[in-house]
Amino acid sequence: xxxxxxxxxxxxxxxxxxxxxxxxxxxxxxxxxxxxxxxxxxxxxxxxxxxxxxxxxxxxxxxxxxxxxxxxxxxxxxxxxxxxxxxxxxxxxxxxxxxxxxxxxxxxxxxxxxxxxxxxxxxxxxxxxxxxxxxxxxxxxxxxxxxxxxxxxxxxxxxxxxxxxxxxxxxxxxxxxxxxxxxxxxxxxxxxxxxxxxxxxxxxxxxxxxxxxxxxxxxxxxxxxxxxxxxxxxxxxxxxxxxxxxxxxxxxxxxxxxxxxxxxxxxxxxxxxxxxxxxxxxxxxxxxxxxxxxxxxxxxxxxxxxxxxxxxxxxxxxxxxxxxxxxxxxxxxxxxxxxxxxxxxxxxxxxxxxxxxxxxxxxxxxxxxxxxxxxxxxxxxxxxxxxxxxxx
Amino acid sequence: xxxxxxxxxxxxxxxxxxxxxxxxxxxxxxxxxxxxxxxxxxxxxxxxxxxxxxxxxxxxxxxxxxxxxxxxxxxxxxxxxxxxxxxxxxxxxxxxxxxxxxxxxxxxxxxxxxxxxxxxxxxxxxxxxxxxxxxxxxxxxxxxxxxxxxxxxxxxxxxxxxxxxxxxxxxxxxxxxxxxxxxxxxxxxxxxxxxxxxxxxxxxxxxxxxxxxxxxxxxxxxxxxxxxxxxxxxxxxxxxxxxxxxxxxxxxxxxxxxxxxxxxxxxxxxxxxxxxxxxxxxxxxxxxxxxxxxxxxxxxxxxxxxxxxxxxxxxxxxxxxxxxxxxxxxxxxxxxxxxxxxxxxxxxxxxxxxxxxxxxxxxxxxxxxxxxxxxxxxxxxxxxxxxxxxxx
Numbered sequence: 150x151x152x153x154x155x156x157x158x159x160x161x162x163x164x165x166x167x168x169x170x171x172x173x174x175x176x177x178x179x180x181x182x183x184x185x186x187x188x189x190x191x192x193x194x195x196x197x198x199x200x201x202x203x204x205x206x207x208x209x210x211x212x213x214x215x216x217x218x219x220x221x222x223x224x225x226x227x228x229x230x231x232x233x234x235x236x237x238x239x240x241x242x243x244x245x246x247x248x249x250x251x252x253x254x255x256x257x258x259x260x261x262x263x264x265x266x267x268x269x270x271x272x273x274x275x276x277x278x279x280x281x282x283x284x285x286x287x288x289x290x291x292x293x294x295x296x297x298x299x300x301x302x303x304x305x306x307x308x309x310x311x312x313x314x315x316x317x318x319x320x321x322x323x324x325x326x327x328x329x330x331x332x333x334x335x336x337x338x339x340x341x342x343x344x345x346x347x348x349x350x351x352x353x354x355x356x357x358x359x360x361x362x363x364x365x366x367x368x369x370x371x372x373x374x375x376x377x378x379x380x381x382x383x384x385x386x387x388x389x390x391x392x393x394x395x396x397x398x399x400x401x402x403x404x405x406x407x408x409x410x411x412x413x414x415x416x417x418x419x420x421x422x423x424x425x426x427x428x429x430x431x432x433x434x435x436x437x438x439x440x441x442x443x444x445x446x447x448x449x450x451x452x453x454x455x456x457x458x459x460x461x462x463x464x465x466x467x468x469x470x471x472x473x474x475x476x477x478x479x480x481x482x483x484x485x486x487x488x489x490x491x492x493x494x495x496x497x498x499x500x501x502x503x504x505x506x507x508x509x510x511x512x513x514x515x516x517x518x519x520x521x522x523x524x525x526x527x528x529x530x531x532x533x534x535x536x537x538x539x540x541x
Numbered sequence: 542x543x544x545x546x547x548x549x550x551x552x553x554x555x556x557x558x559x560x561x562x563x564x565x566x567x568x569x570x571x572x573x574x575x576x577x578x579x580x581x582x583x584x585x586x587x588x589x590x591x592x593x594x595x596x597x598x599x600x601x602x603x604x605x606x607x608x609x610x611x612x613x614x615x616x617x618x619x620x621x622x623x624x625x626x627x628x629x630x631x632x633x634x635x636x637x638x639x640x641x642x643x644x645x646x647x648x649x650x651x652x653x654x655x656x657x658x659x660x661x662x663x664x665x666x667x668x669x670x671x672x673x674x675x676x677x678x679x680x681x682x683x684x685x686x687x688x689x690x691x692x693x694x695x696x697x698x699x700x701x702x703x704x705x706x707x708x709x710x711x712x713x714x715x716x717x718x719x720x721x722x723x724x725x726x727x728x729x730x731x732x733x734x735x736x737x738x739x740x741x742x743x744x745x746x747x748x749x750x751x752x753x754x755x756x757x758x759x760x761x762x763x764x765x766x767x768x769x770x771x772x773x774x775x776x777x778x779x780x781x782x783x784x785x786x787x788x789x790x791x792x793x794x795x796x797x798x799x800x801x802x803x804x805x806x807x808x809x810x811x812x813x814x815x816x817x818x819x820x821x822x823x824x825x826x827x828x829x830x831x832x833x834x835x836x837x838x839x840x841x842x843x844x845x846x847x848x849x850x851x852x853x854x855x856x857x858x859x860x861x862x863x864x865x866x867x868x869x870x871x872x873x874x875x876x877x878x879x880x881x882x883x884x885x886x887x888x889x890x891x892x893x894x895x896x897x898x899x900x901x902x903x904x905x906x907x908x909x910x911x912x913x914x915x916x917x918x919x920x921x922x923x924x925x926x927x928x929x930x931x932x933x
Contacts (some may be wrong), residue, residue: 151591190857190858191853191856191857192855192861192862192864193852193853193855193858193864195855214846215590222849222850224853225849225852225864225877225880225882226882227747227879227881234670239843258847258849259849259850259852259853260852260877260881260882261882262882291803293805300826322781322836364835364836365757365833365834365835366834366836366850366853366854366857367853367856368853369849369852369856371851386574404821432926441760442757443756443758443759443835443924443928444756444758444928447924447925447927447929448928448929450925450929451823451928451930452542453928453929453930455650456652457614457616457617457650457652457761458651458758459615460585460652460761461583461585461616461651461758461759461760461761462652462758463584464583464584464585464586464759465582465583465584465587465758465759466584468584469584470584472584472585472617485617485652489617489618489619489652489877490617490618490652491652491655528924528925529907529923529929532835532839532925533839533842533879533921533922533924534685534922535839536835536836536839536840536843537839537840537842537843537845537921538843538845
């Protein structure tokens with residue numbers, strides 16, 4: 150699939166993380182792009198989050214570049230604000246653009262001073278490498294504990310031609326729904342005004358990043374940015390924007406699913422599908438409670454069809470439902486019918502649960518129309534292992 | 542320390558759990574006792590929870606016996622209500638007491654039918670064994686994944702003599718604050734009317750069980766019962782009740798701490814002490830967010846002084862505070878001062894964190910009077926191991 154035109158990407162190793170793997174990435178739009186963003190709702194906000202928000206305010210939603218580093222969150226440090234600003238200024242100078250056109254994002258350890266000199270010195274190298282084909286390199290440079298880079302693509306056929314969407318994201322711990330979780334950057338070559346872009350991002354987020362949980366922890370650095378540079382020369386009509394919205398949601402759902410699949414220590418992608426709730430919000434609340442239950446997630450890790458834990462987790466979601474009207478399916482096998490155990494072969498189901506993908510369907514009888522699809526992963530010993538030794 | 546007079550205890554193996562370890566316990570008061578209770582707030586409620594609540598309503602807070610089984614939660618089953626009632630009836634018959642004087646409680650796997658015959662057939666054996674010294678046996682029989690029985694004792698010197706309090710509790714997964722978590726039974730020989738007993742239990746719970754988290758999951762069976770049989774012949778005055786309340790809280794704090802220390806897979810007891818919040822409720826909210834963060838708990842497991850995760854977890858507590866005014870101490874070492882890293886020897890602190898007890902102090906500057914002490918444990922590979930294979 151083609152990626153959007155009018156963007157260039159680069160990555161390099163700036164010496165921020167100990168391991169010698171690229172840790173600095175630049176996403177550049179050749180012309181000023183409309184920009185929308187969502188940020189963490191954590192009360193503790195990293196310096197790049199504060200600055201990116203400020204830049205979008207000053208520029209009224211227009212940006213040329215996104216500068217991302219991994220290996221250091223630039224959060225809870227003395228110099229955080231100065232470092233973020235100095236880095237953006239250096240990019241702006243090389244681009245001959247106002248500093249507000251540069252959006253910073255960081256991920257990594259909290260509370261360790263970040264040396265802006267590392268970034269500023271690496272910039273000439275980064276600019277030299279800028280290319281349209283640099284997309285996967287940039288997607289790789291923003292990773293921390295992720296096993297694989299995460300990219301998703303979409304195209305939207307419109308009356309006057311095709312516009313493209315491409316997204317990259319990183320996980321894979323400190324991931325919790327209800328905010329623009331982790332880092333995600335989505336580019337399109339459609340022409341869309343900033344004031345239209347923000348609600349589209351929010352709506353797509355509701356169906357994707359907000360329905361994702363790895364461990365229930367929320368980062369101080371969560372940043373999700375959508376750029377629309379119009380380089381395709383195509384400006385979707387109001388009707389066409391509805392189609393664009395749909396494809397944007399698909400791309401972001403794809404990214405969210407990839408985040409869950411590569412959750413820290415995860416062996417399995419778990420998709421939770423709740424049906425029959427009184428509305429979508431109630432369905433999402435139930436799905437989230439199931440997704441956040443460590444007991445459900447360890448049972449999945451052990452291929453144990455322990456549906457009682459699923460019912461119990463739903464029971465503390467804060468949403469009203471009749472437990473006696475609930476059917477639960479695991480891998481399409483009905484394990485619970487009207488709130489009590491259904492006859493099923495435990496041995497066969499255990500085998501089915503050994504698959505890399507696990508589907509839980511939670512169906513409330515009574516004809517409610519609320520529905521939600523939610524992504525998480527199993528909780529394995531390796532999650533603990535990774536996080537007990539993250540900094541050492 | 543002496544245990545309260547006028548109670549007898551017994552345990553036996555009724556064949557409910559696979560492993561041949563006592564799984565049925567009876568707590569008997571020789572005379573009708575005032576009874577107070579708190580139950581799970583899970584929307585899915587096990588049959589014994591529903592029946593115990595009903596019995597307390599009918600008896601107006603008077604009980605003779607508590608019948609507890611481990612190995613089966615008697616929840617989400619077809620026969621749950623019938624089984625709980627049949628078991629209580631059989632006890633009541635042997636005691637020649639109204640059925641409402643028997644309070645049932647169950648713990649174990651959800652969704653598996655429990656055979657009431659196992660319980661009824663074991664009752665004569667159980668009654669034969671009743672003795673004042675059976676307290677530790679009963680405390681052992683109610684355990685599931687716990688490593689050790691959990692008991693706590695207190696005495697209250699009053700004007701006309703000493704009254705005694707003794708409690709037993711079990712963990713050690715599906716434990717989350719904000720409700721009477723897990724099973725706990727507290728006996729006293731003081732004479733206290735039921736209408737006074739319930740608020741005392743609730744107040745003590747606020748300071749103990751509600752400040753405890755192992756994994757953030759809430760059971761369908763949580764039951765906490767306080768019996769006061771008056772066998773000491775001492776009825777505390779209104780003023781003396783304040784002293785009694787204090788000792789009751791200590792005993793329950795002791796039980797809560799023991800629950801945390803023996804959390805599933807736990808190697809370390811983690812005590813979180815929040816100071817300087819605007820009120821106690823806000824302090825508890827911050828402490829709870831820290832206690833529920835898997836990233837904080839895995840860091841403790843790895844003896845990693847990763848205070849950034851503590852600050853970040855506090856940031857999603859939903860409570861307002863100024864991150865720039867926060868000091869964080871681990872094992873009495875200040876690791877974060879006014880929101881940024883403090884100078885400390887990482888190597889030395891790592892060694893201190895290898896201890897079996899970890900103390901986190903989170904201090905918000907600015908003179909707020911709110912304070913909370915909260916208990917949890919580290920999150921280890923073993924938690925995952927235990928819960929991935931719970932039923933097999």
